[in-house]
Amino acid sequence: DLDLPVPLSASYKGTFAYGTVKDRIPKILTKLVDTCHKQVKNVEELHGKDGCVDALSVVGKLSQLRSEIMTDKPLTYLDDTLPDVHIWNQRFDAYVKDKGQLPTWFTAPWLYIECYMYRKIQGIIHKSKFMSNFDTFMDQKQRALEQSLDAVRSLTKFLHDCTGAGKLNDCNHVKSLFSDFIQISLWGNKCDLSISGGEENAQSTAGPHENLQALHKFVLVNGIDKMWKHLNTVQKNKQVHIDIILDNAGFELFTDLVLCEFLLKTKLVDSIRLHPKIMPWFVSDVTNSDFQWTLDRLESEPLDGVAEFIGSLRERINDKQIQLERSDAMTMFWSFPDAFCRMQKSSPQLYNYLSKSDLIIFKGDLNYRKLVGDLDWPHETPFATTLRGFTPAPLCALRTSKANVMVGLEPGQAERAESEDENWMVAGKYAVIQTWMP
Ligand code: F6P
Numbered sequence: 001d002l003d004l005p006v007p008l009s010a011s012y013k014g015t016f017a018y019g020t021v022k023d024r025i026p027k028i029l030t031k032l033v034d035t036c037h038k039q040v041k042n043v044e045e046l047h048g049k050d051g052c053v054d055a056l057s058v059v060g061k062l063s064q065l066r067s068e069i070m071t072d073k074p075l076t077y078l079d080d081t082l083p084d085v086h087i088w089n090q091r092f093d094a095y096v097k098d099k100g101q102l103p104t105w106f107t108a109p110w111l112y113i114e115c116y117m118y119r120k121i122q123g124i125i126h127k128s129k130f131m132s133n134f135d136t137f138m139d140q141k142q143r144a145l146e147q148s149l150d151a152v153r154s155l156t157k158f159l160h161d162c163t164g165a166g167k168l169n170d171c172n173h174v175k176s177l178f179s180d181f182i183q184i185s186l187w188g189n190k191c192d193l194s195i196s197g198g199e200e201n202a203q204s205t206a207g208p209h210e211n212l213q214a215l216h217k218f219v220l221v222n223g224i225d226k227m228w229k230h231l232n233t234v235q236k237n238k239q240v241h242i243d244i245i246l247d248n249a250g251f252e253l254f255t256d257l258v259l260c261e262f263l264l265k266t267k268l269v270d271s272i273r274l275h276p277k278i279m280p281w282f283v284s285d286v287t288n289s290d291f292q293w294t295l296d297r298l299e300s301e302p303l304d305g306v307a308e309f310i311g312s313l314r315e316r317i318n319d320k321q322i323q324l325e326r327s328d329a330m331t332m333f334w335s336f337p338d339a340f341c342r343m344q345k346s347s348p349q350l351y352n353y354l355s356k357s358d359l360i361i362f363k364g365d366l367n368y369r370k371l372v373g374d375l376d377w378p379h380e381t382p383f384a385t386t387l388r389g390f391t392p393a394p395l396c397a398l399r400t401s402k403a404n405v406m407v408g409l410e411p412g413q414a415e416r417a418e419s420e421d422e423n424w425m426v427a428g429k430y431a432v433i434q435t436w437m438p
């Protein structure tokens with residue numbers, strides 16, 4: 001693999017990776033330390049002096065992590081007892097063997113150190129006696145949904161209005177709605193809390209469904225037609241099962257659920273499995289308990305049919321038309337630092353499962369980075385090349401761009417976007433709907 005491009009890394013000054021490690025990550029950690037510090041009193045009330053000591057030690061370790069990052073110290077072995085710990089220590093050893101030096105925050109690949117940071121946080125929390133189940137990002141995630149409720153209501157109404165009785169008989173109408181709901185789920189990905197350094201980033205305006213026409217020109221690669229044809233072809237021969245690799249909680253998850261409802265209601269798809277993260281990840285990614293909380297919270301929402309919509313989702317969950325993946329073995333891989341081309345080796349069970357899918361939808365920027373290995377590919381490199389053999393089944397990335405990597409463009413497209421906005425790759429303003437089909 002001598003010809004591969006270099007991985008994105010904070011070693012390249014002035015890049016988005018550099019800015020992330022230098023500014024965004026310390027900011028996220030400051031917030032985290034603050035959140036844990038606020039817990040000290042609660043833990044003390046519940047568990048007395050021991051609780052106080054325990055919580056303060058968590059705060060201390062997190063502050064230490066922050067300072068190690070800012071002073072570019074080497075990473076260390078993980079010494080917790082989470083089930084994936086050996087994976088991390090293997091990756092560490094492999095790096096040292098390959099480079100002949102220890103990985104440090106500003107020199108090792110960005111994907112590796114950024115994932116390591118979120119994993120390290122979980123190790124610290126897990127080792128604590130009284131805070132081991134504490135989700136340090138939970139408040140932020142929940143607040144983001146609360147702040148998006150107007151958009152949630154408005155999107156629910158949109159779904160209801162355009163899929164109501166008699167509205168789904170016209171195939172062209174369904175096709176155009178398919179395009180709409182894919183794009184709504186795509187733009188839902190703007191609302192993550194990691195890009196903003198943990199600042200609030202909710203869907204505070206009405207929502208992307210109000211605005212799809214105007215957003216259209218920012219979709220640099222648009223594989224919607226290919227997906228539509230593919231699903232229609234598969235449907236003729238068998239029950240269609242798809243997988244969605246989720247990204248963020250909050251408004252994005254809601255847009256994903258709306259997409260599920262549309263696909264099932266129109267019978268384009270017969271069953272869907274959703275894949276959350278096993279642990280709190282990149283601030284806002286969906287965990288199992290975020291998923292449950294979201295349903296519970298929205299079920300109590302009286303306006304514009306939101307509660308009814310959640311009710312119908314619950315029925316689909318009961319009928320197993322929608323399933324949330326819960327097994328550790330199948331969920332753990334999503335928080336490895338690995339490019340997806342390593343899945344077959346590092347998580348064969350998951351790879352074999354996904355091989356049976358009729359379509360795998362990958363949400364968001366981090367999944368995209370892992371699809372293409374977070375390497376500095378020339379923009380015109382075909383998407384298929386960058387997957388480096390990760391082709392378990394037909395797949396599609398729905399990604400608003402928040403990192404310096406973008407592949408599969410036509411000649412001239414990157415230059416045009418760059419001339420319109422020098423931050424085109426990193427501001428979440430441009431997007432791709434990028435597919436691989438056999
Ligand atoms: O820290 C910034 C950032 O890491 C992106 O570059 C990263 O890929 C993104 O946050 C998370 O985005 P998403 O939630 O779309 O995966």
Ligand code: MG
Pocket residue numbers: 192194247248282284285364366
């Ligand atoms: Mg995310």
